Structures are given as C-alpha cells and as structure tokens.
Amino acid sequence: MIYVSSKRKKNETILKAFPNALIIDVTSKSSDKWIAFSPFYPHGNIPIPFSNGEISNSVEGIWQGLKVFQNMDIDVSKFQISSMKNLKRTTKKYGKILGHRKGIYGKEILNYHDARFQIYIPSYKWILENKLSDLVAELYRLSKKNDIVLLDYNINENIEDLSKPISHAELIKMFIENKL
Template sequence: MSRVTRFARCVFVPRYHVENLPAGSVVYDVSSYAEPPHCELSPMWVHGGVPVPGAPGETSDTVEGVWQGLKVIRGQTAPRYFRGPGAKRGGKPSGHRFGTRLLGVVEARRLIYVPTYEWVIENRTSPEQIRAFIDAAFAGVTQHFHDVGDNGDPNDATQPLAQAAVLVRYLNRKCAERAAAG
C-alpha cells in the first residue's frame, strides 16, 4: 500500500492582488524591493558566477544580466549587462541569442530565463530558505509569492514574466518530488 503525502501549494499572486488575500495569509515579496533574505530571490540580486546559457564559459553576476545581455536589440547583444547589478535594457528586442540561434521570447524563457533562475536557486541562494518554504508547505501552510510583475504564464509573451511564478513552479515541483520520495 502506498503512502500519500500531502502538502500545501505555493501560489503565485500578482502584486496588485496581495491585498485581496484572506486575513492571515502567508505572503512573501521576492522582488528586489523585499527585505533580506527574500530580496536575494530577485533576478536583480548579484550572486556572481551565474552560467550564461548558450555561451559556454561565460558567466553573469545576475539572472537579469543574463536575460538583458542575451537580448538582441538592433542586431546586437550586450554582454556588458553580465557584470554588476541587474539592470533593464531599453529598446525593442528581436529575440534572445542562444548560441547561434535567435529565440523568440517564449522559447527564450524556456531555454534561458527559467534554467538560469533555477540554477541560481539551487546554487546561489540559501538552501535553508528554500527548505523552509518546502517544510512550511508540508506543514499545511499555503504560501503566496509575488514580485513586481503580474504575468505568471511563461507562454504569455505580451508582458514580462514574473520570477515569483518561476519560483512557485520550482517549489511545487520540489514538494512533489519530496512527496514521491516518501
């Protein structure tokens, strides 16, 4: 007979909906405006040594640096964004460079942004912080995560993807893996 382990879900909530959550809800701001240690989950946070997908041997200081540095604007990437704190890059992008390929935004999220952000979670953020989120879920606590973005759908190319949604998918996947391991 298999044992079923239940856990509460981690939930992405757009920032403008935080005030509509039930009283007593556990809410985490994981934007660059958050208090430590949660601000360290922001793609703007300088972690250093972040591998740049599609560019073997290249590293960035931030997830945002990877995203902006590989963005192609007027035919050019901007590797200077790999250094220093995360910053937005102006201009209309034609895609993101992944090796020799030019990717559209949805494919770039799948091949560049999500793997880079998850690499940082696994290799640069506090394992205790991630474990605490997962332990709380197993204790039955539904946790709501938000940042400055409102788009939780990586397939919606009309607006930037909220990294809190990527974090939530990662946490829920780790909870499911822990539950399956029994």
C-alpha cells in the same frame, strides 16, 4: 499552499483573499533575505546558457545582456553588474527587439518563446538549485504549515503566455511543487 500575488496590491487586500497567509516579498524591493529570489540579485558565477564557461552576476544580467535590438547587439557589461541597477535595456533607446542571442558567441537569435525556455527559465532554475537551495527548503517547510503568498510585480500563472512577462514568483512556486 503557495500563491502568487501582485506587489502592487495592499497587504490588507491580499490577506482578505488569503487569510492567515504569510506574505513574502521576493522582488528586488524586498527588505529581508527573500530579496535573494529577485532575478536582479547578484548571486555571482551564474553560467550563461550556450556560452561555455562564461558567467553572470544575475539572471536579469543574462536576460538583458543577451538581448539583441535593431540598433544594438548584446551587451556583455550587463553580466558584471552587481548593484541591481542599470540592468534594463529598452526599445526606446535601442529600437525594436529582434530576440536573444543564443549564447555570447552564438550566431542564432532566439525568438521570445525560445529565449524564455532556453535562457531565462534554465538560468533562474539554476539559481534555485545552486544558490537558493536553503531558502527554497525554508519556503517548502513554511508552505506545509501555512499558506504563503509570494509577491511579484509580474503576475503570469502560465509560463507559456507570452503576452505577459514571466513571473519569477510563479517559477519559485512551480519549482517547489516539482512542476518546473
């Protein structure tokens, strides 16, 4: 089985809940190959939804780059960042979030729900299928032998629950279980 738990918990606490499980950190703070599952990871050449031929280095670059604020439109520079740093764009700096532009050249601004399902999830699923297929296969094989706990900062088992940020670890779990 695959489970998702908070990166903020101590390993001892996680192992108490999931004895003998393999704990795999899939965040941007991971110190091994599993870091590639982070939305911040610069895989490169990720198609930007609704943007005919345009690409980004990371999923987070797409998400942040297409975000539209009260005082700032999209930021195409986010698509080229490969350092995993300086990707976030905040309301403190740019005002209220209006939504996400439906593509670089689009006129429509998607609400949070629609952006999650039309931009973030398809972009993340694309890297699982096209950039991470070997690691996904390895996780699948490992999950058949052991329980696995994927660590993430955001824990949200329900991708429809907009009150919490989406958990990319949950997306990995759903993908491996053919539920995404």
